[in-house]
Structure formats: C-alpha cells, structure tokens
Amino acid sequence: MPALPQPQPQDFDIATVLHALGDPVRLDLLRRLAVDGECTCSPEGVTVARSTLSNHWRILREAGVISVRTSGKTRLVTLRRQELDARFPRLLDAVLDEVDRHADIA
C-alpha cells in the first residue's frame, strides 16, 4: 500500500488541528496513541463502525495529528507528537491533561 498523504509541519494549520481534535472519538484515539504509542487502525475497545473510524483517522492524518505507515497488510498509526509540540507548543499537553483527567474519572 502506498504511504498516505500527510502535511509537512510548516503546513500545519491551527484551525484544522483544533477541528480534528474537536470530537470525542478522535480525542479518545489521541489519548490511546499518547499512552500506547503506535497502534493499529482498529484499536481494541473502540466501538464505532469501521467506516466511521476510517473517517476519523483520515481527519486526524490530513490535519497532521497522526502518521500512518503500512506493515504487510496492517496499517499502523502514530501520533506526530514531536512535530506538533514544535509547531504548537503546549497545545497537545493541555488537551491530553484534560482528556486523561476525564478518563481517570470515567
């Protein structure tokens, strides 16, 4: 499978990144990636339909939040943490602090 297109850090757009993060399912995916590191496109415990999940990954990838690589027949997803932190300092920390706090309470 060819590599899926993703923006370069200099093309990251704050409105696009905030929009990508502004959804409860995508925030859950973000938290999993931050905790677990690389994961498959269908992480355990995520109960949304496959096509919906695929759409969420696309929105995150096109915003520059995640990177997708292929390994055999599997697609593996990672958070572009370092690039996001360099481009938008403190943003991911602020979001993940709240998402983690919420996960702890739930």
Add this chain to the structure above:
Amino acid sequence: MPALPQPQPQDFDIATVLHALGDPVRLDLLRRLAVDGECTCSPEGVTVARSTLSNHWRILREAGVISVRTSGKTRLVTLRRQELDARFPRLLDAVLDEVDRHADIA
C-alpha cells in the same frame, strides 16, 4: 433582551471547546476578544455575513468560550478567559500564541 444561555464551567467539554475553536473565523473572533476585551457582536473588519457571524457567536457561546450581555439594544461579547484557563490550563494560551504569531506574519 434576556441573557443568552451558556454552560457553567463544570459543564465545559473539551471536545466541544476544541470544535468551537477549530474554525478560522472563530479563531479571529477569539483573537480580537483576547486583544480588545469586550466587543460588539459585529466587530469592525469582520467581513462574513451577519447570519454566519451570528452562528459563529452561538457556537462559541454554547461551548463556554464567550459570554454575551445586553446593553440597551447592543449585545456585547467577552471571552470567558478566567473560567477557561481554570478549567483547561494552558489551552487558550497555546491557541492564542499561534493565532497571534499568524496575525503578525499576515
């Protein structure tokens, strides 16, 4: 005019706030409020249609980002900075840093 409904800080939701901020026009409104303090619902230099602007204010208000009060026939908008900073530390700072940087370049 009656006060327009807005959430209490304990009901602020991170996904809803990020979604509210994830739009270039709403980010511009946020920057103006952060710089100028209270402003009218039709700030100078904002060129979007009145109904579109009204919709942007509603999304920001319902997320808890702004507060709207009436003075005679005028609606005045303020950023709920203190409440947002208390609920989501560093989030607004991170977003405004980038929005300001972008405004400086433009």
